[in-house]
Amino acid sequence: MSQLQSSWEAHQQHMAYLGDTDMESAAASSSLPDAGGDLDRNAPRICGVCGDKATGFHFNAMTCEGCKGFFRRSMKRKAMFTCPFNGDCRITKDNRRHCQACRLKRCVDIGMMKEFILTDEEVQRKREMILKRKEEEALKESLKPKLSEEQQQVIAILLEAHRKTYDPTYSDFAKFRPPVRSDGDGREAAGSDSILAQDLSLEDSADLFGSEAFGAFPESVEPHMFSNLVLSEKNDKSGSMSIDFSQFSMLPHLADLVSYSIQKVIGFAKMIPGFRDLTAEDQIALLKSSAIEVIMLRSNQSFTLEDMTWTCGSRDFKYRVSDVTQAGHSMDLLEPLVKFQVGLKKLNLHEEEHVLLMAICILSPDRPGVQNTSLVESLQDRLSDTLQTYIRCRHPPPGCRLLYAKMIQKLADLRSLNEEHSKQYRCISVQPEHSMQLTPLVLEVFGNEIS
Ligand SMILES: [Zn+2]
Ligand SMILES: [Zn+2]
Numbered sequence: 001m002s003q004l005q006s007s008w009e010a011h012q013q014h015m016a017y018l019g020d021t022d023m024e025s026a027a028a029s030s031s032l033p034d035a036g037g038d039l040d041r042n043a044p045r046i047c048g049v050c051g052d053k054a055t056g057f058h059f060n061a062m063t064c065e066g067c068k069g070f071f072r073r074s075m076k077r078k079a080m081f082t083c084p085f086n087g088d089c090r091i092t093k094d095n096r097r098h099c100q101a102c103r104l105k106r107c108v109d110i111g112m113m114k115e116f117i118l119t120d121e122e123v124q125r126k127r128e129m130i131l132k133r134k135e136e137e138a139l140k141e142s143l144k145p146k147l148s149e150e151q152q153q154v155i156a157i158l159l160e161a162h163r164k165t166y167d168p169t170y171s172d173f174a175k176f177r178p179p180v181r182s183d184g185d186g187r188e189a190a191g192s193d194s195i196l197a198q199d200l201s202l203e204d205s206a207d208l209f210g211s212e213a214f215g216a217f218p219e220s221v222e223p224h225m226f227s228n229l230v231l232s233e234k235n236d237k238s239g240s241m242s243i244d245f246s247q248f249s250m251l252p253h254l255a256d257l258v259s260y261s262i263q264k265v266i267g268f269a270k271m272i273p274g275f276r277d278l279t280a281e282d283q284i285a286l287l288k289s290s291a292i293e294v295i296m297l298r299s300n301q302s303f304t305l306e307d308m309t310w311t312c313g314s315r316d317f318k319y320r321v322s323d324v325t326q327a328g329h330s331m332d333l334l335e336p337l338v339k340f341q342v343g344l345k346k347l348n349l350h351e352e353e354h355v356l357l358m359a360i361c362i363l364s365p366d367r368p369g370v371q372n373t374s375l376v377e378s379l380q381d382r383l384s385d386t387l388q389t390y391i392r393c394r395h396p397p398p399g400c401r402l403l404y405a406k407m408i409q410k411l412a413d414l415r416s417l418n419e420e421h422s423k424q425y426r427c428i429s430v431q432p433e434h435s436m437q438l439t440p441l442v443l444e445v446f447g448n449e450i451s
Contacts, residue, residue, distance in 0.1 A: 048110035049103060052093040059116035061107070066096065071107045074100070075114040145393055151386040154273055158355040161271035165264040166298060170312035176256035179316055180249035181323060248428070250326035251437045259439035261295045265362075268294070272359045274379040278372065285369035286376070290362045291445050292421050293414040296337065297358050303341040310341075328428040333420045340413050347406055348399055356387040357407055361414065422446070 045054040047064035058068035074081075081101035083089060089102035096103055118126065147155070269275050269287055278286070302310045310319040321334045349357070360383045365376040391403050425446050429435040435443065 047093075049106045049112075050091045050093050050096040052096075059112040059114070061111045063107075063110075063112070064093075067103070067107065070096075070100075070103060071112050072117055074104050074107075075117055079104075145389045147386070147389050147393060151389060154383070154386050155352050155356070155390065157271060157273055158359055159351060161268050162351070162355045162358070164271070165267040166301065168301070170302070170317055172260060173257065173312055173317045176260065177252035179253040179323065180326075182249050182326060248326060248328045248434060248437075250323050251328060251428070251434060254324065254327040255438045255442055258295065259441045261298070262291050262441055262445050265291050265294045265298070268358065269362050272362065272379075272383075274382070275363070278375060278379075282370050282372055282376065285371075286362055286364070286367055288369075288445050289367040289418070290364065293361050293411075293418050294358050296340065296414060296417060297344070297354075297361060297410075300341055300344045301354075303345055305342060305345055308338060308342070328434060329421075329424050333417065333424050336413070336420070337417055340410070340417060343413075344410055347403065347410075349407075350390075350395065352390055352394070353387060353403075353407065356383055356390065357410070359383050360387065361411055364411075 045056070045062060046052075047054045047067055048061050049063055049067040052064035052066065054062045054064050055068075056062070059071055063071070073079075079100070081099075081104055083099055083101040085099060085102075087102065087105075089095070089099040091099070091103050091106050266287060269283070275283065275286075299310055302312045304311050308321070312318070321331075321338060324334055325331070360380055363376055363380040363383060365373040365380060370376055387407070388404050391400050395403060429438060429443070429446070429448065435448070
């Protein structure tokens with residue numbers, strides 16, 4: 001009898017413990033959002049019945065675990081107590097068991113309500129709901145994409161490869177043949193027909209551009225200059241037979257820059273996991289066709305939206321559209337190229353995504369001359385999976401929205417830029433006076449029309 005009684009009590013205590021922490025207190029506090037918990041979170045929480053340390057709001061009042069369980073048991077049993085004393089016992093932590101009548105009265109006085117007690121079915125239902133929610137959360141967690149060890153390692157290798165091959169100080173640029181900038185309409189270039197003369201006028205023309213075009217009024221001047229370039233391009237087309245070769249004053253510098261960049265792209269490619277497993281022929285085929293695309297991709301790091309230039313350190317190495325036209329390229333390439341740079345910049349790629357995109361670009365199985373397409377494809381697939389998983393787990397919204405699709409679109413844009421570049425490169429390199437300004441590496445990678 002007494003054993004049954006005590007085991008019943010223990011069961012009730014257990015139920016009270018489970019029920020309260022997880023369910024009833026939640027129900028009580030949710031129906032009373034302003035119950036005071038927020039107001040004095042730091043104030044000591046005292047049981048309103050006995051003065052013991054309270055554990056929260058239970059059945060609508062701040063109480064300890066003991067008084068919470070006592071109230072529930074009393075209500076469930078519909079117990080009727082009578083005070084053996086005067087009916088006004090002062091309930092304390094130590095004497096709270098002595099008079100159940102006054103303890104229960106105190107419970108009601110401070111606002112405890114039996115309506116807040118869940119029935120056994122309700123407790124069961126809530127418990128099942130909580131279990132179900134936990135299971136759902138566990139399932140969701142297990143379905144959430146995670147970067148595997150291998151994928152994390154691939155990313156780490158690519159980051160390291162990029163840092164080894166991209167110098168953000170651009171200190172090597174001073175070793176290139178110096179940039180020679182003639183003014184926009186070519187008047188200055190027309191006056192000087194030798195490279196030497198242009199070299200000598202370097203400082204003047206650089207100053208002219210620096211102060212006039214971009215010093216004081218960058219915003220108002222830029223569109224004007226841009227439209228001038230478009231117009232002069234139209235003029236060029238009408239009289240394309242009489243190109244003034246001396247206008248290509250930026251060709252030596254930019255040829256060196258591109259040659260240097262090709263070397264760096266090769267260095268990066270060699271560090272892409274799996275690239276070295278390809279045959280030498282396939283490595284060369286991939287690099288030849290992707291080099292200019294990767295150069296365009298990596299140059300985005302120096303591209304600034306403020307003035308639409310590639311800013312590589314000092315003013316000498318700040319490249320505008322007009323500088324590239326002075327290396328023989330036209331707006332048919334440069335307009336979509338600048339658009340591409342702006343679009344790519346606005347994606348705000350993480351460095352991880354940037355390096356993965358470059359690696360995916362290089363390992364494209366559909367490049368001309370590739371023999372083992374299935375191996376290249378499997379390497380590219382692995383990189384694409386890594387990129388997609390990276391975006392899903394590491395790129396927060398809203399930036400991640402459709403990001404993978406947008407990045408793949410950028411690869412498609414690069415194909416047409418590549419095509420236009422090849423076209424214009426052929427026009428430049430077919431003329432010996434220009435091809436002699438190029439480097440052996442550039443001639444090898446982009447093709448040598450002379451030989
Ligand atoms: Zn208490
Ligand atoms: Zn009493």
